[in-house]
Amino acid sequence: MGDSTKKVPIAGRRNILITSALPYVNNVPHLGNIIGCVLSADVFARYCRIRDYNIIYMCGTDEYGTATETKAMEENCSPKEICDKYHAIHRDIYKWFDISFDHFGRTSTPEQTEVCQAIFHKLMENEWLTENTMQQPYCDTCQKFLADRLVEGSCPTPGCNYDSARGDQCEKCGKLLNPTELIDPKCKVCRNTPRIRDTDHLFLELPLLRERLEKYIAEMSVAGSWSQNAIQATNAWLKEGLKPRCITRDLKWGVPVPHEKYKEKVFYVWFDAPIGYISITACYTPDWEKWWKNPDNVELYQFMGKDNVPFHTVMFPSTLLGTGEEWTMMKTISVTEYLNYEAGKFSKSKGIGVFGNDAKGTNIPPEVWRYYLLTNRPEVSDTLFTWADLQAKLNSELLSNLGNFINRVLSFIAKPAGAGYDSIIPDAPSVESHQLTKTLAENVGKLVEQYIDAMEKVKLKQGLKTAMSISSEGNAYLQESQFWKLFKEDPAACAVVMKTSAGLVYLLACLLEPFMPSFTDGVLKQLNLSRETHLSFSDEKGDVEKAKKPWEFLTAGHKIGRPEPLFKELKDEEVEFFRQKFAGSQADRKLKEEADAKAVAEQLKKTKLADGNNKKEKSKSGGSSSKSKATEAEPTITKLDIRVGLITEAKKHPDADSLYVEEIDVGEGSTRTVVSGLVKYIPLEEMQNRRVCVLCNLKPVAMRGIKSHAMVLAASNEDHTKVELVEPPASAKIGERVTFPGFSGEPDGLLNAKSKVWEKIQAELHTDAQLVASYKDVPFTTSAGVCKVASIANGEVR
Secondary structure (H helix, E strand, O other): OOOOOOOOOOOOOOEEEEEEOOOEOOOOOEHHHHHHOHHHHHHHHHHHHHOOOEEEEEEEEEOOOHHHHHHHHHHOOOHHHHHHHHHHHHHHHHHHOOOOOOEEEEOOOHHHHHHHHHHHHHHHHOOOEEEEEEEEEEEOOOOEEOOHHHEEEEOOOOOOOOOOEEOOEOOOOOOEOOHHHOEEEEEOOOOOOOEEEEEEEEEEOHHHHHHHHHHHHHHHHHHOOOOHHHHHHHHHHHHHOOOOEEOEEOOOOOOEOOOHHHOOOEEOHHHHHHHHHHHHHHHHOOOOHHHHOOOOOEEEEEEEEHHHHHHHHHHHHHHHHHHOOOOOOEEEEEEEOOEEEOOEEOEOOOOEOOEHHHHHOOOOOHHHHHHHHHHOOOOOOOEEEOHHHHHHHHHHHHHHHHHHHHHHHHHHHHOOEOOEOOOEOOOOOOHHHOHHHHHHHHHHHHHHHHHHHHHHOOOHHHHHHHHHHHHHHHHHHHHHHOHHHHHHHOHHHHHHHHHHHHHHHHHHHHHHOOOOHHHHHHHHHHHOOOHHHHOOOOOOOOHHHHOOOHHHOOOOOOEOOOOOOOOOOOOHHHHHHHHHHOOOEHHHHHHHHHHHHHHHHHHHHHHHHHHHHHHHHHHHOOOOOHHHHHHHOOOOHHHOOEEEEEEEEEEEOOOOOOOEEEEEEOOOOOOEEEEEOOOOOOOHHHHOOOEEEEEOOOOOEEEOOEEEOOEEOEEEOOOOOOEEEOEOOOOOOOOOEOEEOOEOOOOOOOOOOOOOHHHHHHOOEEEOOOOEEEEOOEEOEEOOEEOEOOOOOOOEEO
């Protein structure tokens, strides 16, 4: 019996199986990996869901092979521990990026062993495997055969000359290699030159499968509209001539070969990794064969970077064809070129670029990252990530075009009666006679057709561009209609414009959901609609036809929610800060952080010495004078109870325009109500779900009728025209006390207002040149690192 909660193909429906290349588990994914594989596949999966196709999206971490063993040696642990660690890192990063896998699994499972070995047995039965002796590098120092990735040297390809080519592939020119071809090879572990020794291995006879493979490629590349780069890479392989390909390796970490002679060896990762798509589906449902052995009813779409193409168009299909079974073969392959970073190339091995966990720490929301990566998707040639370009796309396209259109429409509808529609969608009976609206509807209808055409062909960048054109049409329509005048002069026409525009807002939420799902959630909330019942764009339900009459999307009398800005401007100083922060390699950044930490430690030493000298001076004076008593009584930072807090809700004060009222979790079980005068400095949406530093032992004070039970700490510039929150690191624990290295002691229960403890200590609080909040020269410190502000250096903290 199958699990009824798991999807299976349905007769008469479009059944689509989507995979993205399995990310290798030995490192943190960077933005180039994310756009190349998981994000592109996610956009297509989400598009298929709103079109009401029956789909599953499978992915997981690729865990076997040399790279894992090497990383385990580097980190002094077992390969399984490495896999567990990095699988969790990958899973959490993709969750933050809103990647909607139906199942995110891994290849180090019993299911992988079972499926892999079953395919191997079929290939043996059908006599597609041969034995051969290979010459392989053997390191006398490490006393073992070296897998391809454990050998590095210069690439032998004429004109390449890359000096860090691996024994399996040159990262620079992309050519697949054997380690014996490298010029001046070295063992990656000990850097000694290996010697060549004989070892027996099993080979898949690709030349014998050529005829079947070429027939499959000829048919499917046309039926599935393969991208040009996939066709070129495949043809280059075929033109060069197929050679027998080794499928076993002298390793311990992998799927064991079920053959007496080779039982000490494992399958080569190129052979078993694509089989991971199947075994991960088997982990998702026991009915996996209904997806993978159902070529007449299931379409397989696969997403990857260009270096992965031959494995999916030559190796994996040959493996499946060789079994003689009815497998669901790849119909469509979507391939990306490389995303480069600022002046160079993203590189996991060298730590260059912005990595998934870095993106999370910038406070730039996931929908902005998704939008930028997808507008920059390297579909036909390499593209370049730059911070300035991200800023331009956010500020001019998301904020000024899309966000501006939606906010203008919903804010006007939300205005009270007499100035707007009191949050109620108006009726628009005279729509047929409104020519401007009819013209808009024709244009939008054509754009929707173009959007569907692009998305069906997996031209994701074009689909996104087309959807954004609808927002531009909407802005032009609003301007031309001059709705603000119509409201008084021609109420019937104004109702048509606003009902139509609200329909466009809903349409944009649908069409942009595959690209920016959290944006769509925000828009639906403001429209007061639920994702479950309203998010649909299917032919059967007539949603596509409705797009030609956008005024029909929302019913008259429907009450919308509260409009709020959807995007926040990215400022020049923030861009410069990120550019500096992510310059160089991760190793360079780590050295810089260590240097900064060392400087802080030195400063602490000086502070402690100064404190020690003060104590000596005090003891010399005998402590009898009133002056020395006053000096001894000088309060220190330890008297303050500053904690890491999370703003769970923020709203405007009902009786004061300049005040916010926040509910803040400071680790006490229930939240504290806090009133802050931040309205003119920080927009309301930026106050939501923010980690903040909270001073918890001030005496509660009523502010315009609402009692404030703590204070949020913020920094201001010299002329107080700019204010920013002091922010703990994203992983700091809610409720933990902020400490100051070199100072110890328990805080007061409540600060003594008469002694002006807070006022005296506050005079010593500031941000330094590195934007770190400090007391004297000691940073606000949490278990996850120091607390900082976004851009105000040398500011006052209060």
